[in-house]
C-alpha cells in the first residue's frame with residue numbers, strides 16, 4: 001500500500017519553513033549572495049524557530065526528526081535561498097557521524113551544544129588532494145601517550161570557518177587506504193587548528209566554505225568517534241543518510257524556478273501576447289513540473305527507507321543524482337524563459353542556476369553517484 005498524505009504535523013512544519021523562507025530569506029537573499037554575507041542573523045532566527053539541528057534526538061533537547069521530515073523542511077528553506085539554507089543545515093552533516101558512532105558523552109557534549117544556543121559544526125573530510133577519492137586522504141594522526149596528534153589540511157568545508165566544533169577524518173597510514181581512516185571530534189578553538197573562509201564561490205555565496213589546517217593538533221583519546229580504523233565506514237554511512245537531503249534541496253530550488261517562470265511567462269509580452277501562450281515556453285515548464293514530481297517521489301522514497309532503518313545507498317545516490325541533474329536543467333531553462341532578463345541579477349533565476357551547480361558536486365559528484373549505483377547493480 002502506498003500513501004502520499006502528509007500528517008498534520010508535517011504540513012505545519014512545511015508551512016512554518018515556507019513562511020520563514022518568504023519572510024526571512026527571500027528579502028535578504030540577493031544582497032547576502034552578492035556580498036558573501038554569512039547569514040548568522042538568519043540562522044539565529046531559524047534556531048529560535050526550531051528550524052535547525054533537525055536530527056538531534058529529543059532526549060538531548062532536539063527535534064529528533066527523521067530524514068523525510070528533514071527533507072520537507074529543506075525543500076521549503078531552499079525555496080528561499082540555497083546559500084542561507086546551507087548555513088542553516090550544514091550542522092546536520094556534522095551531527096550524523098556523532099549519531100552513528102559517537103558515545104553518549106560525545107552526543108551530550110556536542111549535539112547538546114547545538115540545541116542549547118546557536119552554534120555550528122563542520123564535517124571535514126575533503127582535502128586539496130583528495131575529494132572524490134576519500135580513501136587517499138593525506139591528513140594523518142598518530143598516538144602520542146594519552147593523545148592523538150593530527151596534521152593535515154581540509155578544504156571546501158561548509159561552515160568550516162564558523163564551526164564551534166569539527167568532526168574530521170585522518171589516516172594512521174595512507175597505505176592502508178580506507179582501513180587506515182579514523183574519525184575524531186573536537187572544539188575548533190584548540191591550539192593547532194587554523195581556519196580561513198574561502199571566497200569567490202559561483203553560487204550559494206552566503207554559505208561559509210572554509211579551509212581547516214591541523215598543525216600538530218593534540219586531542220585527547222576520547223576525541224575518537226567510534227572505533228579506530230572505521231572512520232571511512234562512518235563517513236559513507238553519513239552520506240547514505242544525507243544524500244536524500246540534497247534531493248530535497250534540488251526540489252526547493254527547482255520549485256522556486258518553476259514558480260518564477262509561471263509568473264513571469266504570464267506577464268512578459270512578445271509578438272503581442274504573453275510568452276506563456278507559446279508552446280515552446282509551455283513545454284519547458286511542463287518538463288520542469290514532471291521532473292519535479294519524479295524528484296519528489298525518488299527523494300521521499302530514499303528518505304523513507306533511511307527512516308525505516310535501511311541503508312539504501314544506491315537509492316540515496318539515485319535521489320541525489322537524479323534530483324541534482326534535473327535541478328540544473330530546470331534552472332538553466334528558467335534563465336532561458338526569462339530571456340536577457342534571466343541573465344541579470346535583478347531577477348532571481350540566474351542565482352538559482354548558480355546555486356544549483358553545487359548540488360552536482362558536493363557530497364559526492366554526479367559521477368561518484370553513478371559509480372555507487374553501478375556498483376550496487378553489479379555486485380555478486
Ligand SMILES: Cc1cc2nc3c(=O)[nH]c(=O)nc-3n(C[C@H](O)[C@H](O)[C@H](O)COP(=O)(O)OP(=O)(O)OC[C@H]3O[C@@H](n4cnc5c(N)ncnc54)[C@H](O)[C@@H]3O)c2cc1C
Pocket residue numbers: 093123124125126128129130131132133155156157158159201209358361362363364365366367368
Ligand atoms: C561549496 C562546497 C561545499 C562543500 N562542503 C563540504 C563539506 O562540508 N565537507 C567536506 O568534507 N567536503 C565538502 N565539499 C567538498 C566536495 O564534497 C568535493 O568538492 C567533491 O566531493 C569533489 O571532490 P573534488 O573537488 O576534489 O573533485 P575531484 O575528486 O578532483 O573530481 C574532479 C572531477 O573528476 C571526477 N572524478 C573523480 N573520480 C572519478 C572517477 N573515479 N570516475 C569518474 N569521474 C571521477 C569528478 O566527478 C569530478 O568531475 C564542498 C565543496 C564545495 C564546492
